[in-house]
Amino acid sequence: MENGHHAVRQLRYWPAVGSPHGVEVLDFAALRSMDTQRRRVLPQRPDFHVLALTAAGVGTIEADFLAYRLAEGSVVWIRPGMVHRWSDIDACEGPLILFRPGFLPGFTTAEATAPACWQLDQQRLELALLAAEHLGREHDSAARSPHVASPALLSHLLAALLLRALPDAPARTDPAPAGNRSADVFRAYRAAVEEHFTDWHHVADYARALGYDVRTLTRATRAATGTGAKAFLDQRILLEARRLLAHTDLPVAGCARRLGFRDVGNFTTFFRRQAAMPPAAWRTAYGAAGTRDA
CATH class of the missing domain: 1.10.10.60 (Homeodomain-like)
Incomplete structure (x- = not known):
């Protein structure tokens, strides 16, 4: 980081080829393959959101001075500016969704109230993984054959995934209706x-x-x-x-x-x-x- 932030790496959102819509879908395996120098274990601060679902395996992450143990069903939501490090994700499997701030403006309340990490039961995990798979397929389709409706489709599918994955607190985590x-x-x-x-x-x-x-x-x-x-x-x-x-x-x-x-x-x-x-x-x-x- 600049201006004295010597120990923290700033991560900017640079969309991959074929991911121009402000959202990108990958997984833990892709993160490991892209990070052969294991810089993920050092403190980093993104200017974008990272939503991760742990489908299998165990690991650990530290986010803003709190350590979280990852296991099957763990959900991680790193918000922009959050200093974190993937302490150990060598055995973790599951999808990671990266998206720009403002891609889902109606979720401002959820961003402020959801923790960095929480646990889903088996049924909710399976449904969340299905939602992530649907988002991933639409993302791949938009990359291959962009369509005027692609941004809206991706936004709605990401909203569906978040609604499926958020912890149980409907009055505090549902996206605010327009005009509220x-x-x-x-x-x-x-x-x-x-x-x-x-x-x-x-x-x-x-x-x-x-x-x-x-x-x-x-x-x-x-x-x-x-x-x-x-x-x-x-x-x-x-x-x-x-x-x-x-x-x-x-x-x-x-x-x-x-x-x-x-x-x-x-x-x-x-x-x-x-x-x-x-x-x-x-x-x-x-x-x-x-x-x-x-």
């Missing part, structure tokens, strides 16, 4: 947070920019994620702080400046309040854990 004002408000707030969280640390800043009041943003965010607008913003800042501390050699003061804090004292107070320890201690603890895992 609360979902639209949250979608706008989430996009603004992603763009401005290093500069704007108060919900009122976003309310003014978006033309809503703070209570409206809070209600919409709580409806979508189960937490308020301020907590949502603070967690986004905290996540980036952890990424900087773990994956760069920036001093704590440099991390504070990168995140828009006026001085290191304010940053330390914020981090201690959110993480229950000061940033330097968290960096030391994470480094020690990484040494033990190595």
